[in-house]
Amino acid sequence: MSDNGNKQHDNSFEPRITAFVCTWCTYTGADLAGTSRLQMESNVRIIRLPCTGRIDPLFIIKAFERGADGVIVSGCHPADCHYTAGNYHARRRFTVFRELMDFIGIDARRLTFSWVSASEGTKWKEIVDETTDRVRALGPFTAYHNLAGGAEEAMAGGVQ
């Protein structure tokens, strides 16, 4: 649940979630959540990029390959992009990517896309908590993590 005053350190599964966010809106919104001391799940790690336009589907594929159980992609609301149009291109790109992933058989619930503005600290907390709960319920993404990788497996650090 969302209020994690007492987290138990048993061996129950804790999902690893990578978030790719844009500097100007979501990253700032997450900062605002911090300044407002909104407590949230600790499973999400943010990678900062200038704009959602910079986010390549390859990032998501690589994150899953390397052990992520869930991925969040978040940026500015349409019409508010700091660079005017990056999020529109990202929206199109991820419309296709999401359907393609679903077609491949990757559970769409492992992927979260959101628009979180710089003033939406609360929304960011909700996205984090809701995604963490959802992915925790889905369990570890062993199907992807266990994909045979050949000789690279050793070098890439394999699966934890």
Added chain:
Amino acid sequence: MKELQELARKLLTDGTVGVVIGWEEGPRGIRPYFCTRPEDADKLVFTPRCVHNLATYLSPRRSNVRELGKVAVVVKGCDNKAVAGLVRETQLKREDVVVIGVRCGGVVLDPYGPAELTANTVADRCPGCDVREPHNTDHLVGELPPPPPGEQRTAKLMSELEKSSPDQRWDFWIEQLSKCVRCNACREVCPMCFCERCLADKTQPQWIDSSPHPRGNLAWHLTRAMHQAGRCAGCGECERACPMDIPLMLLNRKVAQVVADSWGYKSSEDPAVAAPIGTFNKDDPQEFIK
């Protein structure tokens, strides 16, 4: 056929082009033919075994073709979409190529197999084709045959997969993609795969594992399908070229369906029509975004 041969002869004789790329009857069956001399124009044919997408020879990677001089290429409607794609992406100037459209009633999948066009032999892309008479060509030859028989197997398989569960889909795809040996035939044959240095060959950093194992294979095919979004002409050559019988067109068709459903775009023979990835509408659908 006569019409095509006479046209080719004329284009070569008066020096308009240096080569006419079409099809000929080879020892095993139909194969592409680079006709450089007017007297050889009689070798050019158009039969239901002319499945090859000759637009691939217009790709900038094929510098040896460019050396033959100005090119005339014989295209079916589906092939013509690839020509338009190359022009759209500045790989080819429209005025630098003579496009000879040929009216088509469908082709067989195997150019070396039986010549008879039936529901079993027909190439998967043909049933339901809406470009049997190519547009935007410099010349148009041939009589319009009746529409091709049969129905699209890929479309059927796609809807079956969509009805199954995610786990079943995953199992299907991992089984299929595990067969991939990373020969890159799909990439080589595709007219729209013209990148000088393909992302799959990039090692610093290596986004796509290069060894022929499921992890890298999945990344490769997902990425290629994404890069083809809105660009794929739907010619099916990748699937035909694959030595491991992987249903690649299933991926490309799925992407094309998403593109059509989301933004109403279908691949076009007109280079002036803007591709959907690279453009946007302020009101693009976004129900999946929170």
Added chain:
Amino acid sequence: MPRIGVFICHCGENIARTVDVKRVAEALAEHPGVAYSTDYKYMCSDPGQTLVKQAIVEHKLDGVVVAACSPRMHEKTFRRAASSAGLNPYLCEMANIREHCSWIHEDREEATQKAIELTRMMVEKVKYNAPMQAIRIPVEKRALVIGGGIAGIQAALDLADGGAEVVLVEKEPSIGGHMSQLSETFPTLDCSQCILTPRMVEVYQHPRIKLLTFSEVENVEGYIGNFTVQIRRKARSVDEDLCNGCGDCIASCPVKKIPSEFECGLGKRTAIYVPFPQAVPNTPTLDRENCTLFKSRAKTGKDACMRCQKACQRGAINYNQQDRIEEFKVGAIVVATGFQLYKITKEQPRPGISGYGEYGYGTVPDVIDGLQFERLASASGPTAGKILRPSDGKEPKKIVFLQCIGSRDCAKGIEYCSKICCMYTAKHAMLYRHKVHGGQAYVFYMDIRANGKGYDEFVRRAIEEDGAKYLRGRVSKLYRDGEVIKVHGFDTLSSEPVVIDADMVVLATAMRAQPNIEALAQKLSVSYDKHAFLNEAHPKLRPVETNTAGVFLAGAVQAPRDIPDSVAMASAAAAKVLDLFSADELEREPTIAKVDATICTGCFHCERVCPYGAVEHKEIRDRKGNLIKVIADVNPGVCQGCGTCVATCPSKSVELQGFTDSQVFAEINALMG
């Protein structure tokens, strides 16, 4: 082997209360590539920064990661510190373990683990950071101001007084804009021409302002600091250098009945004319469409009339003058092209806007708009300042003013409020009472928007001192009935229908964008909304800039605006430009895109997605000059560093400095490793 320094900040208790900072420092000390790892109470303080600087020198660090607050707070601080110690500032990154960690988690174990992972991630990124230099582009210290109304005039004067060269382009024969057509201005009722004309003369006489009237912008190329603009100097048929403004040509002109644009059709002018007596410059302009000579030239090839040339003692009339193009190099552009008024006619200039059939589509006599009323009230207007009906010259005893005509009306296609109409309608009611002592003004309104300094008091004056009757409601219909205009309205406060026999009706029509402003906006690559008002870069924090670097906005071109706000905005735009001009070179963050020419195939997906048009075509030739290929090239002056091109490029031939593929790859790997 990299030698990276890691500095974990306690931020007092803000981080240290939840994150075990010592453990984080220890964990990072073990990390491959980390040469020095420590923790400190306040990294951003002077001693904290000194710690970083000393460590860089002592441990020969080639990279720095400060794990503390958000980089949005202190990235610049630590980059400056690193730079002063001799380390390239772009080799310094921050890990956010406060806003994104200590402040949002309570579990100490989880927070500490997360802080370690986040810091490791930035260490792995920094291994791929490359030293960069801020980009420097030269700046041409000349500004182009488009539009010579009050906003353009103010901007031009501020810029020129600030030391910049200015080229002021105005499409009409004189500067002054709509403000020169007004009689008095709210909220002080001072004479518009009296406060405006000294400014106009100042512009004309200023040594650093080049005034080009009867001219338009033909073409704009280039980018911030380095625009090349072409201005079309339309042919006046008068040589500006020879003309001394004597006016003999105007007196001699036999064509006297052309409706004057300045008088809004209420007065007449000659074919060779000066729009109003105080025009700047005072050079006449020949209206070739209505000139006898040009009409006969077109019909018979012969030149008729020629009276103005005969009258001119300086030989300044030149019937063969052609348009000419002048080119200027400018560093910044201020767009101050103002507005036009909506007309209630059936024919409308753009789709989506409708006229007012219920008010007769503009065919009912003595139904005029606000600017026309200003001309009537003007001492130098067609009626010498008397309020008289255009139809028969009689003094109206009752004037009905209708507010919100076009504005706030979705059915007509204009949903916004035009901001100035409540104020000028009150002003008109007051001027009317001052000039026609027995006259009665009625004002039909929806709301009163009088929110400036002294504005509400001004409207109250119109009601309490000058007896204007304000009726809250709209007019459903008006039509001519004999000598009067029957006005059918509704007073919602008394719930009574109202019928007034008006002698004159004045419509407060919507402020709209200038005709064909889209063409100019496209030349400047500035976006505009569906009403063709030009878009600012950010509605709250960047109101005078646009998304095109180097192009600024002033006045009603951006949205309906009154004179005080237009002047303020013009000065703000000028300040922004002077800021840009304050250094000889423009310094920009180097986190921009760069194309690898060896692998780019020239498919130009990047060009299509770039929101700023920063991608250009570059020809690659061999030694003999043969063209090998045409590839993409990013203009460092224009690129804003969003990286959309990078994600779109199928072959990754373009990289975004500071967020390269290698850097992101390293971050992803580090998080999972």
